[in-house]
Amino acid sequence: MAERLHVGTRKGLFELARRGGAWDIVETHFLGDPVSAVLAQGDTIYAALDLGHFGAKLWRRDGAREWRELAVPAYPSKPEDAGDDPHPWSLGKVWVLEPGGVPGRLWAGTMPGGLFRSDDGGNSWSLNEALWHMPERRQWQGVAGGEQPGISTVLIDPRNPKDIRIGVSTAGVWASTDGGASWRIINEGMYNEYMPPEQKGLPIAQDIHRLACCAAHPEIMWCQHHNGVFRSEDAGHNWREITAIRPSKFGFAVVAHPRDPDTAWFVPAVKDERRIPVDGKIVVARTRDGGNSFEVLRNGLPQHHAYDLVWRHALAVDASGERLAFGSTSGGLWISEDCGDNWTTPEARLPPVSVVRFADH
Amino acid sequence: MATVRFTSALERFLAAPPAQVAAATVGEALAAVFETRPALRGYVLDDQGAVRRHVAIYVGGEAVRDRVKLSDPIGPDDDIYVFQALTGG
Numbered sequence: 083m084a085e086r087l088h089v090g091t092r093k094g095l096f097e098l099a100r101r102g103g104a105w106d107i108v109e110t111h112f113l114g115d116p117v118s119a120v121l122a123q124g125d126t127i128y129a130a131l132d133l134g135h136f137g138a139k140l141w142r143r144d145g146a147r148e149w150r151e152l153a154v155p156a157y158p159s160k161p162e163d164a165g166d167d168p169h170p171w172s173l174g175k176v177w178v179l180e181p182g183g184v185p186g187r188l189w190a191g192t193m194p195g196g197l198f199r200s201d202d203g204g205n206s207w208s209l210n211e212a213l214w215h216m217p218e219r220r221q222w223q224g225v226a227g228g229e230q231p232g233i234s235t236v237l238i239d240p241r242n243p244k245d246i247r248i249g250v251s252t253a254g255v256w257a258s259t260d261g262g263a264s265w266r267i268i269n270e271g272m273y274n275e276y277m278p279p280e281q282k283g284l285p286i287a288q289d290i291h292r293l294a295c296c297a298a299h300p301e302i303m304w305c306q307h308h309n310g311v312f313r314s315e316d317a318g319h320n321w322r323e324i325t326a327i328r329p330s331k332f333g334f335a336v337v338a339h340p341r342d343p344d345t346a347w348f349v350p351a352v353k354d355e356r357r358i359p360v361d362g363k364i365v366v367a368r369t370r371d372g373g374n375s376f377e378v379l380r381n382g383l384p385q386h387h388a389y390d391l392v393w394r395h396a397l398a399v400d401a402s403g404e405r406l407a408f409g410s411t412s413g414g415l416w417i418s419e420d421c422g423d424n425w426t427t428p429e430a431r432l433p434p435v436s437v438v439r440f441a442d443h
Numbered sequence: 444m445a446t447v448r449f450t451s452a453l454e455r456f457l458a459a460p461p462a463q464v465a466a467a468t469v470g471e472a473l474a475a476v477f478e479t480r481p482a483l484r485g486y487v488l489d490d491q492g493a494v495r496r497h498v499a500i501y502v503g504g505e506a507v508r509d510r511v512k513l514s515d516p517i518g519p520d521d522d523i524y525v526f527q528a529l530t531g532g
Contacts, residue, residue, distance in 0.1 A: 114455075133456075133486075135452070135495065135498055135527035136453070136485075136486040136487075136495065136498070136527075137485055137489065137495055139485075156485075156490045157490040158490075159491065171490060172489040172491055173489075
């Protein structure tokens with residue numbers, strides 16, 4: 083079970099450790115700077131910053147050594163004939179960092195929609211040209227509140243590092259089975275309520291807030307979509323809406339149990355212009371039967387005038403499936419050691435939380 | 444020689460001392476600095492080489508006009524100031 087937790091916020095990265103049965107902040111990093119993504123692999127921590135003035139940055143810390151700034155994923159020179167591309171050819175921010183399944187490999191999902199790969203532990207990055215140069219990529223829509231599309235999720239099949247799924251806000255689920263050499267959109271069965279009728283069901287019109295898959299059964303995928311929850315049993319090709327979700331179907335975050343394909347957790351909120359917990363009570367929704375029914379978990383969570391929202395990357399489960407954590411836009415942080423039945427909160431008043439991630443050991 | 448001076452706000456991330464450069468344009472002046480301090484480039488310019496949206500560059504008390512190609516001319520004794528554009532409270 084994970085003994086360390088990394089919490090990226092609007093004002094720094096906070097590292098928590100479990101000591102004597104309680105979780106406490108043991109280190110702070112980048113105090114004052116917005117953290118947009120974090121990844122902890124062994125003794126190595128990666129942190130992506132989203133500096134308001136000076137752009138997106140990437141740092142790595144190996145063990146107890148000092149943080150070192152890495153090259154940041156960079157977009158190529160924009161050619162003359164790309165003048166009508168609606169999206170900038172410049173890194174907005176690193177939104178997600180994932181291990182690539184082979185030593186040294188990392189994937190970075192970014193705004194404005196570029197996917198980058200590193201094969202040397204983040205020292206250098208290359209844009210996935212196949213995805214970036216697809217004509218359909220220009221149809222991708224921006225994330226709500228911004229103009230840039232973003233890759234919010236990168237899922238690598240643990241059995242085959244060439245089998246990749248990405249979730250895009252707003253452009254559906256894209257798959258590559260050849261390590262990123264080619265891509266196609268695969269998501270059937272979703273619908274997007276806010277689109278015009280003839281476009282509701284188009285795969286590319288789907289606002290994928292976040293995808294998760296069961297590590298032991300990666301063909302089982304969950305999606306917290308802009309207007310509901312969906313489940314796929316064929317690695318993202320066909321999706322079925324999960325209507326049993328309670329207390330509401332809107333939200334951003336989802337995590338899947340690493341071994342049990344029928345268990346997943348969500349943090350529902352009031353849709354979609356309001357984005358606050360239902361009745362001012364923070365709850366986690368858990369299914370243990372593939373989405374047929376949900377338990378609404380609230381022990382230890384604020385139940386009186388709480389207006390926290392939990393972003394896409396701010397809910398995490400550890401490799402055991404027993405420990406969970408989530409952070410909120412109001413700086414709340416809650417940790418469970420019993421699959422979500424009970425939650426505790428560390429002694430802290432944190433800045434708004436963008437990302438929560440357990441160390442992998 | 445012109446002098447390029449960077450905001451002290453950068454000091455939290457990397458060294459950015461004033462630099463003396465021989466250059467005819469803002470772009471040449473910055474390029475001369477980035478030659479010796481390549482990590483600084485990404486803090487000032489975006490991926491296409493334009494000035495970052497929330498970075499300001501002033502020469503002789505005026506904001507540079509060409510933020511994309513950095514073609515504004517500079518004099519031999521000019522001070523070039525690179526600092527954060529105020530965009531929030």
